[in-house]
Amino acid sequence: LAKTTQPISMDSYEGQEVNITCSHNNIATNDYITWYQQFPSQGPRFIIQGYKTKVTNEVASLFIPADRKSSTLSLPRVSLSDTAVYYCLVGLLGGNYQLIWGAGTKLIIKP
């Protein structure tokens, strides 16, 4: 069963690029890697997902090495509003539903 490990917290400053890494050593062949963002008193919100190599959308990039045992969420030029908890999720909806969520990384952006 896959297990995800991510840093408990990180600090950065406005305008910087932030990279959050998640380890998932036992990822299964069909598993996707997904990242969610959560603000206080809200449910998580989908940011990005990927299977391998690099995926980019309008808010983030996701880097996945060839062995897929880790992944890195990259947030370009962060702002104060990016202060949130970021979750790594390994699994596949519609697969065996072994959805493994990381414990979350609390990202604090300072002015």
Add this chain to the structure above:
Amino acid sequence: DADVTQTPRNRITKTGKRIMLECSQTKGHDRMYWYRQDPGLGLRLIYYSFDVKDINKGEISDGYSVSRQAQAKFSLSLESAIPNQTALYFCATSEPVAGGSYNEQFFGPGTRLTVL
């Protein structure tokens, strides 16, 4: 208006009481989920439903039951609440896998449940 709503938003109850948490969605999704969130543990799947007639246990279903009353409604019950069920509960929906991002779920605002 929110696409996924949960009621109540907060609830305090006593050990042994029966509690029902309700979830409604206007996204038209067939798939619905119940999770619990505990500090330092991320989210854990309790039950999920592909459609009205299909309900499946998740990672931590013991002590919980669910009812899918309609495509838009999915309720979670604690038949006899106990203190270690104190947590934040989230409902989520998703499209069938082939219809969009494989792991994109849409979450409600959560219900904070305290069992004394």
